[in-house]
Amino acid sequence: MAPRCPGLSRFLRSGETPWATLPAVNARHILIELHGCPADHLNDADAIQHAMSTAAVAAGATVIATNFHRFSPLGVSGVVLIAESHLTIHTWPERGYAAVDVFTCGASVDPWQAYTSLKAALGAASGEAVEMTRGERPVVSRRVSDAAGS
Amino acid sequence: MAPRCPGLSRFLRSGETPWATLPAVNARHILIELHGCPADHLNDADAIQHAMSTAAVAAGATVIATNFHRFSPLGVSGVVLIAESHLTIHTWPERGYAAVDVFTCGASVDPWQAYTSLKAALGAASGEAVEMTRGERPVVSRRVSDAAGS
Numbered sequence: 001m002a003p004r005c006p007g008l009s010r011f012l013r014s015g016e017t018p019w020a021t022l023p024a025v026n027a028r029h030i031l032i033e034l035h036g037c038p039a040d041h042l043n044d045a046d047a048i049q050h051a052m053s054t055a056a057v058a059a060g061a062t063v064i065a066t067n068f069h070r071f072s073p074l075g076v077s078g079v080v081l082i083a084e085s086h087l088t089i090h091t092w093p094e095r096g097y098a099a100v101d102v103f104t105c106g107a108s109v110d111p112w113q114a115y116t117s118l119k120a121a122l123g124a125a126s127g128e129a130v131e132m133t134r135g136e137r138p139v140v141s142r143r144v145s146d147a148a149g150s
Numbered sequence: 151m152a153p154r155c156p157g158l159s160r161f162l163r164s165g166e167t168p169w170a171t172l173p174a175v176n177a178r179h180i181l182i183e184l185h186g187c188p189a190d191h192l193n194d195a196d197a198i199q200h201a202m203s204t205a206a207v208a209a210g211a212t213v214i215a216t217n218f219h220r221f222s223p224l225g226v227s228g229v230v231l232i233a234e235s236h237l238t239i240h241t242w243p244e245r246g247y248a249a250v251d252v253f254t255c256g257a258s259v260d261p262w263q264a265y266t267s268l269k270a271a272l273g274a275a276s277g278e279a280v281e282m283t284r285g286e287r288p289v290v291s292r293r294v295s296d297a298a299g300s
Contacts, residue, residue, distance in 0.1 A: 029249075031282060031284070033284065067215050067229070069215065069231060079229045079236060079238070081217060081228075090236075095175070099235075099284045103238070135247065
């Protein structure tokens, strides 16, 4: 099994430093709303699984498991568990809407790369995203709102 | 396969109403920070899987898949996919900290019941939670901060 948050695990294995001086969790969580996606993109579980795994790799993450489901009559839900936490997606093809989460820990990944990758892969006309810092009182730490191609 | 968001799927099957009058997505996402949890609770993947599935049922959700992993040397990540979206957890036993997400759609579930169930199951000394409305520009719609037993 891959280590969780590689930087932290290496640190823990050294056994030389007391807990009190552990590095920060450094967990970042981006809540993403994608609108104006073609309905057929949002109802294709295989294509979405591929897009989500590609997005995870784009962020620099290590994929450890995936699980995707297509609902009847419409919609896909899925998760990509990564060594650095997770990506999830839920789609409403009839609305052209997808709700995506990218949750990462550690300094070696950039969750915003996953946002850019997935927005393009799903052909979203627009994206809204807000970054929340985890590991402490949740706060908004970054917000973007942009149209296709921006 | 279970329908996604049962209320919406029933509506879609009726075939009688144009998309423009579809009911709202009604997606609710609670970001939960649990602190002061016993480390052994947070490193036991089987117990956490049970607690998360129990929390999903407490919310009134239908579980469709679970996937949990224990990291070396410490930490558990896992997901419960539900017909109404998902629950995820990532734990840092060395900190007594767990990051939990409960994302639901549809009016038949109450994600706050999952929060209450899981906070008790993991023995958290304190919990912070913030509810975000999904399906539109993300906004904070409720925030709580409470100590054990409250």
